[in-house]
Amino acid sequence: QLLQKARADIMTIFILPPSIRELRKRLERRAQDSTETIETRLKNARIEMEHWKEYDYVLVNEDLDQSCARVRSILAAARQKRDRFTQMDSFVSDLQNQIDSL
Numbered sequence: 001q002l003l004q005k006a007r008a009d010i011m012t013i014f015i016l017p018p019s020i021r022e023l024r025k026r027l028e029r030r031a032q033d034s035t036e037t038i039e040t041r042l043k044n045a046r047i048e049m050e051h052w053k054e055y056d057y058v059l060v061n062e063d064l065d066q067s068c069a070r071v072r073s074i075l076a077a078a079r080q081k082r083d084r085f086t087q088m089d090s091f092v093s094d095l096q097n098q099i100d101s102l
């Protein structure tokens with residue numbers, strides 16, 4: 001089996017709510033924050049949204065289960081990127097040598 005190299009690369013995912021109305025509802029349903037804190041969080045969300053273009057992936061979280069599945073898919077794909085494999089050159093070379101010896 002080919003070894004994947006441990007890398008410090010970071011893959012980023014920006015998660016957006018489907019609407020601000022829905023974001024407010026979600027914050028209120030949590031029942032953990034005061035109305036003032038929710039208002040502050042909404043204002044902070046606006047500022048945070050200015051940075052969405054800086055992320056590798058953007059996901060609109062309409063449904064939690066579906067969003068989790070999408071994040072898992074993104075992670076699975078990222079793990080298969082060519083540059084993550086340390087021994088791929090020798091593996092491919094070995095395959096080519098096997099063809100040459102046929």
